[in-house]
Amino acid sequence: MSRFLKAQSISDRDIEAVVEVLQSDWLTTGPKVGEFELAFADFVGAKEAVAVSSGTAALHAAMFALDIQSGDEVLVPAVTFAATANCVVYQGGTPVFVDVDAETLLINPELLEEKITSKTKAIIAVDYAGQPCDYDSLQIIAGKHNLSLVADACHALGGKYKNRAVGTLAKLSTFSLHPVKNMTTGEGGVITTSDSDLAEKMRRFRNHGINSDHRQREALGTWYYEMIDLGYNYRLTDFQCALGMSQLLRLPEWIARRQEIATKYTSAFAETPHVEPLGVSSDVSHAYHLFVVHLRLEELETNRDEIFNTMRSNGLPVNVHYIPVHLHPFYRTRFGTGTGLCPVAEAACEDNLSMPIHPNLDDEDVEEAIEFILELLEGKPCLLIS
Numbered sequence: 001m002s003r004f005l006k007a008q009s010i011s012d013r014d015i016e017a018v019v020e021v022l023q024s025d026w027l028t029t030g031p032k033v034g035e036f037e038l039a040f041a042d043f044v045g046a047k048e049a050v051a052v053s054s055g056t057a058a059l060h061a062a063m064f065a066l067d068i069q070s071g072d073e074v075l076v077p078a079v080t081f082a083a084t085a086n087c088v089v090y091q092g093g094t095p096v097f098v099d100v101d102a103e104t105l106l107i108n109p110e111l112l113e114e115k116i117t118s119k120t121k122a123i124i125a126v127d128y129a130g131q132p133c134d135y136d137s138l139q140i141i142a143g144k145h146n147l148s149l150v151a152d153a154c155h156a157l158g159g160k161y162k163n164r165a166v167g168t169l170a171k172l173s174t175f176s177l178h179p180v181k182n183m184t185t186g187e188g189g190v191i192t193t194s195d196s197d198l199a200e201k202m203r204r205f206r207n208h209g210i211n212s213d214h215r216q217r218e219a220l221g222t223w224y225y226e227m228i229d230l231g232y233n234y235r236l237t238d239f240q241c242a243l244g245m246s247q248l249l250r251l252p253e254w255i256a257r258r259q260e261i262a263t264k265y266t267s268a269f270a271e272t273p274h275v276e277p278l279g280v281s282s283d284v285s286h287a288y289h290l291f292v293v294h295l296r297l298e299e300l301e302t303n304r305d306e307i308f309n310t311m312r313s314n315g316l317p318v319n320v321h322y323i324p325v326h327l328h329p330f331y332r333t334r335f336g337t338g339t340g341l342c343p344v345a346e347a348a349c350e351d352n353l354s355m356p357i358h359p360n361l362d363d364e365d366v367e368e369a370i371e372f373i374l375e376l377l378e379g380k381p382c383l384l385i386s
């Protein structure tokens with residue numbers, strides 16, 4: 001069943017691209033970094049792309065570029081991977097959790113405005129599961145309150161909103177290139193923006209806050225450099241960038257396959273009241289990093305965890321995305337958050353299931369997953385007698 005588990009696809013051409021760089025003069029801070037940044041920016045239609053060592057580093061760089069600091073508040077959705085909120089804390093700021101829309105599990109613009117205070121500096125919208133948020137509404141709110149809008153687009157590379165590519169919809173958009181994401185460099189991340197000053201600040205941030213890198217100094221024949229900011233070593237290597245360039249070429253085909261699989265799930269689950277896929281806006285082209293369903297089991301003799309365990313033990317790698325961030329022990333302890341803060345997110349975590357979805361799955365695999373869950377639910381008859 002390993003075909004169900006392995007989400008990444010590495011071709012001979014990918015391997016050749018990496019080997020070529022391994023045999024070259026530059027393993028890091030070399031020419032491939034800029035080439036990958038250009039190719040990535042070109043792919044999403046953004047002016048600038050900045051390559052970093054992970055999606056988490058991308059979020060941290062974004063918070064640094066916006067000068068988030070102690071006393072600042074940043075609005076984040078309750079349903080996301082913890083890194084979305086953690087990046088605010090790295091800068092000394094306070095993440096303020098906003099509940100999500102029950103149908104899409106995207107940040108709820110109506111609840112967003114209630115959470116804005118004089119300390120609020122930014123919004124991080126998360127394109128959960130690969131569905132771009134309603135950026136027009138979010139831009140209006142951000143503009144009205146003078147907030148910076150950041151897109152955590154780690155799920156949504158390859159997606160579109162009103163025919164505009166993900167990566168161009170916010171002031172800063174962040175991506176992850178972890179193997180489970182829509183394309184990979186092993187570990188890796190990218191920030192896209194139309195603001196060249198912010199891009200320069202983030203390129204310095206990934207290199208200790210130093211104003212030149214090794215290769216730039218070599219080209220100038222100088223040893224002198226200055227550290228302008230407190231940065232980190234968040235660089236992406238040249239061989240990872242070579243892998244990224246090669247992977248980008250296949251990304252459109254992978255997104256199309258993810259969408260095809262999603263269509264199969266959607267039509268199969270239309271036949272049962274017990275499996276309800278998340279809502280999808282007609283304004284978007286969904287990148288389907290995840291295919292998430294609500295399980296409606298109120299009338300059945302089972303629960304989500306039983307379904308999860310049975311599928312897992314039969315080699316079907318279902319998952320649950322995510323424990324609401326405000327319920328993690330760190331946030332409860334540090335920020336006093338807890339149950340009741342974001343009830344929609346909390347309820348979703350009880351009835352959610354992520355079905356297997358990645359381009360390595362063939363039609364038979366998808367049908368197997370569908371049949372398995374439908375049969376499982378059929379075998380759990382309703383005991384309620386009306």
Ligand SMILES: *Cc1c(COP(=O)(O)O)cnc(C)c1O
Nearest residue numbers: 054055056081083154176177178
């Ligand atoms: C994967 C992910 C991240 C973090 O990316 P890494 O590359 O694993 O650091 C951040 N936010 C979201 C929504 C993610 O899915």
